[in-house]
Amino acid sequence: MGRADERRARQRGGRRAAPRNRPSRTEAPASRNESVSPADTATGTAPAGGRAAARRGAKKGGAKAKGDKGRIRRLFTWKKMLGAFLGVVLLGVGAFVLLYLTTPIPDTANADAQLQSNVYKYSDGTILTRDGKLNRENVDLADVPKAVQRTFVAAENKSFYNDVGVDLKGTARGMLNTLMGKGAQGGSTITQQYVKNYYLTQEQTVTRKLKELVISLKLDREKSKDYILAGYINTSYYGRGAYGIQAAAQAYYRVDADKLTVPQGAYLAALLQAPSQYDWAVASDTGKRLVQQRWNYVLNNMVEEDWLGKAERDAMTFPVPKEPKAAPGQEGQVGYLMNAANSELERQLVEQGVAESRKEAEAMVGAGGWNITLNIDKKKQKALEQSVKDQLTSKLDKKKRSVDGDVQAGAVSVNPKTGAVVAMYGGVNYVEHYTNNATRTDYQPASTFKPVILAAALDQGAETQDGVEITADTMYDGTSKRPVVGSDIGFAPENEDDVDYGPVTVQTAMNKSINSVFAQLGVDVGMDKVLKTAADLGMDTEDLKAVPAQTLGTMGASPLQMAGVYATLDNHGKKVTPALIKSVENSRHAVQLADPIGEQVISREAADSVTSVLTGVVDDGTAKKSVRDNPLRKGQKVAGKTGTSDNNKSAWFTAYTPDLVTSVGLFGESAKAPHPQVPLTGATNGLTSDAGRVNGGGFPAQIWAAYTFGVSTKVTKFDLETDQGAAVQPSVTPSASPSQSAEPSEEPSTEAPTSSRPSTSQTPSQQPTTQEPSEEPTTEEPSEEPTTQEPSTEEPENPFDPQLSQQSNQ
Template sequence: MGRAEERRARQRGGRRAAPPTRSSGTAAPTRPAGTASVGTVEGGPVEGGRAAARRAAKGKAARGATGKGKDGKSFIRRLFTWKKIVGGFLGVCLLGMGAFVVLYMMIDIPKGNADATLQSNVYKYSDGTLLTRDGKRNREIVPLSKVPKDVQKTFVAAENKTFYKDNGIDLKGTARGLLNTLSGKGAQGGSTITQQYVKNYYLTQNQTVSRKLKELVISLKLDREKSKDYILAGYINTSYYGRGAYGIQAAAQAYYRVDAEKLSVEQGAYLAALLQAPNQYDWAIASDTGRRLVQARWNYVLDNMVGQGWLDKAERDKMTFPKPKAPKAAPGMDGQTGYLVNAANNQLAKQLVAQGSADNVNDALNLVDAGGWTITLNIDKKKQIALEKAAKSQLTSKLDPKKRSVDADVQAGAVSVNPKTGAVVAMYGGKGYYQHYRNNATRVDYQPASTFKPVILAAAFDEAAQTQTGKPITANTMYDGTSKRPVVDNGVKVGFAPQNEDDHDYGPITVQTAMNYSVNSVFAQMGVDVGMAKVLKVASQLGMDTADLRAVPAQTLGTMGASPLQMAGVYATLDNHGKKVTPSIIKSVESSRRTVDLPNPIGGQVIKREAADSVTSVLTGVVDDGTAKTSVRDNANRDGRKVAGKTGTSDENRSAWFSGYTPDLVTTVGLFGESKKNGAQVSMYKAGGYPRVNGGGFPAQIWAAYMFGVSQTGLKFDLETDQGAAVQPTYTPTVSQSPTQTPSQTPSSQAPTSQSPSQTPTQTPTQSPSQTPTQSPSQSPTGTPTNGNIDNPLNPNGQQ
């Protein structure tokens, strides 16, 4: 017997004959067949049997202690046998099937839900007076027979290739949606056309487990009771396509000015592609990314049609993308009303997504457009009228496209914000909602240019940054303002040498003077001194979208995209002593179907108060002794108001800005060169008869005409700082200054001059200030420093 058998025999308590002992060298005597030997256990001696019994008892005790049975299996393994696991799984499946059968029997196909009932939205000014009603739903139901067969197939190819074969549901996609809902991730697609129609017409957009189960049951029943054509017709007639168009007929008119029966396959594929993201994919307002995405989706639709045998490949290869026509505004939305309504709707939609009432902005806009909302805006009626009047008197009335074709390409946008509440009290979106569909106040595709420079300075102050030579950056720190001076980081040229406006060399100047005259070379070096990553971090904290920006020195010139709404928020945060201001156009929202909790527009401290107040102090110098002095400082209506602000003019004069504020109000004005022919960005040279549209020109003039009529007088900036022009003024403003000065921009039909009109006044003031400044300017723009070396990493000793 081998060792294994011997071991098993001992475990059985000696029931097998023990092997012979090695000491004897002989085998133990065996018992004759048929006889029993007294005092032995299966051939073993009595003593051996007792020992085996004792070992058996010990084994039993050990098994009790370890939880293992006689076969060595653990208690857990005996509890969860494969039979029990399979049986449990089958039991759960049977229970689930039973529960589903019960649901199937209990749930019937309902009538159209409340969201499918047409209702009006009511929009009010901040004082409760009526702004407008948006109650005419742009929808016309058409039978499927009025839609070309090939166009019908584009929607199937886009959303649900197996539509004609499936039973109305996608179990895998529904299961994924349920799991996402339970885990709080929201839906991630996977629904069939039937399920989407059921969600849109019979149920709601709310993402709950009960709603998804109802969707599943109703989709199964609807697929059994109704034809595929009935379901497809309902789907394309109830879906939202953007531009306020519901249903394929309204969409065909909105995008191509034709009836649905006249749509081509190419046009149908675009409308089918739109359903995934109507606002993002609308060609008229889409970003470059949005246009690429919708073209990719359009190709996806047509390729699917080829794959399904619904479209000949040779015919498909000849097709080109059908760009839609320019949009027309909905009735009753003329003037600035349409801009205000759309801005409010977009903010409400984002909040619905944030609080979990919808999965994405498109679904949320469907909820808003379903009607039944009373939305009170923060818009102050008097301020709104004043802003519109200022834009007309200072800009649109001076543009004449018949004399200068470039005048037709000038677009303006403006936003005015209360820095203490975050309320958007006035908004100018453009010439009119009928004339220009896109809201210039919220568009983010133009560069903010030098209005970004205060963000760099805020980062320097907040981070207590130093120059390359180890000097703290303050308003009086000296920099080299030479145009095209290479930017240096730790003694190494970074390959960036920006040109100042008109290639002007300022030489050694203070930070204050550099801000006053918007010197690119100084702020490019300062951005590197602070660290561009830190600059972008502060920009984000102040309210700019920097998620996709690279931390490179070129960003110091304000080369990213930004909207007047965003820049108004940045400057409102500075005016609010560093507490975050997120501009809000909505004051309150009421609905009979859901509650909306609006966040507080005023947030926490995002940069130190002293840093924000120091920037404000410096920005008063831009108004009193810089690029905005003619339009703002010398305005006859200023009436002693304290003002801080910054001008900005982008490369190729494609945009011009003025962002400024008084202690009680912040306003940003932007001008944008947009081709009337194709919407491309173009230069504004010679617009209005001026060589160049500077931020100190039209934008600052609009700002002053509006702000000096609505902001309070007698207020002062409550600043906690010991630096900047407000503390050491370079100019003392006076009410008695002659208003008859020649403006800094002189009308001309000539090309841009080599000297910036905003840099040097064309005429000396005819009357001296009523009070002599208590301190001389800290540094002349082109003078020699009097208080230390300049910060020039290429010449650290300040030698000329």
């Protein structure tokens, strides 16, 4: 090959092939049958003929591979791919142009914008209430101060005055999320939100989103920004039944819209993101923190846009809204029930995809047209209200004792087999106390959390630090302020009244609510596992840290949540989510209510064992005065737990029969705004327990007993699949408990064992008996005065010697 030929070959990207039969310069000619010599084998060389055959085989395989690649390249050339992409784009553009031409701006508002009343009924179909004429009054934008107008722009859409009415990126993301079933993720402009609120619906479909996009583009071209902003602030839902800025200004600050200040306007603008969650009157600590953060966000955006001076902004303080006023017809328990039903319906609308967000769900419910039947049983509802009155509120006199005015009660009663909320007590009167005490989550459940710890231990098959399986008869050290072992975080909780118990079983620790035992028990199980079990049972643990202090029930919880937790235990470990709504109808929205009974979240044996243990709290523990000895009991089987929180700010009794679960909570809330939490100590002046405490075994247990035994029509027994706990054998107390005796109320006690208990101690290795307890409680009347029994100096059979165990006297 000449140099010119080689140059031309390189330019073509290849190399000119040598003649087929021409040997390589480095190879000697070889015949096809040439043999391989030993020398060739030793040196790893092959005869020329063999190498030629190998090259031909490789060329043949390479040619096939190149052929396949060539076909793929011809099929997916960049020209064809570009053409296909452009075709899809052109089709999309064409479809959008067609939609744009054929979609006019509606002449009238949608049905949701034409407000109607909601109807609420008892479970038997009789009317509970109608929510009446809804609160909406449109105002001209000129009647709203310019700076207040800008708070809404700063909150929702800073580019509002310059955009074309849509956020293409946000809308595309919203349509993609809809197709993928992920729900909403924001991104709408003020124009889009107004179009959705006023002209369209809240349904999650691609068609609706495309219509929203088209109408928003047209509206932005045909109408002024002031027209759109006025429509937005007049049609938005602000909570408290208020639609539009005028109604909101009155509902939250008792002023007309033209008198709103910038800080007040910023709060109303922040409120639109989550009206119920951000309503200061009912917001949790988290809700208050979030709305203040958003309020700051709004004002800071105004400074960035030069709508507000920095010095003026720095001088602004958060404008706490005024207390809400209930509408006529919502007196007594009616307002609590109505708003709790609305909240449950809104949650269902979001979970089922009928509404994109809680904000939109609230607007849909507030728009009216709903026929809502509750699970509330009229007889049980009346009985619960009467019980609270007889056992508590009739004994309070805030004129004589100021603390009596700080006592708030809440209660929820649930059918564990169906999940139906059959009765709810939200407070003395909705028009006097807006917050629903049955659903509020800002108070600690205290020792009513202890059964959750035991449930986790039994369900997980947990062991002590010494490798002993945890059961109702496992021995622990009940010494007050005993440091827990096995935790990176130091914790040494004090028992109530700083009582030392010495060696006790888990059963006894539950009966007497011994903090030190359950702190160690929680660490033995693993606090992460304890919190997971709590979540599985129905508590909100999302933001909780897995630390030993949680064993004292220091998180927030509501009577509604705790009723669900105990209902799941009563239902043998199958999840019960309390349901207030029985059925719901609406001509524009189809709602399929979720089944309140869910899957098995803990094993039946674990749930039944906890139930068995909790019968001991009633028959031989902190609830025996109010429940065990109640003349209305008539042999009814009961399992439950008392609770008194730190500094006596809350007191609880949550308990159940086989057919009914009821959680009662008392909360210390100052009668003076801003209503901080305060101790209950001293309420009713002498009608409380020792030291003036309002304990769970006092008023809460009394309310529970009067209600439950009053509505029970027959005596029932638990169907338990377990061989441990007080329900299947008498409680066991070590014969040498080095503790002083005290009467078991909510304060810890070491009362001497009754004659129904064996006097011999039991080690963890001994198996519980299956002896059926007596149908009647022990007849021995508890002493009203604490005894002064001296602790025994005998060495117990199972001594807790720190040198024998690294569990530090567990």
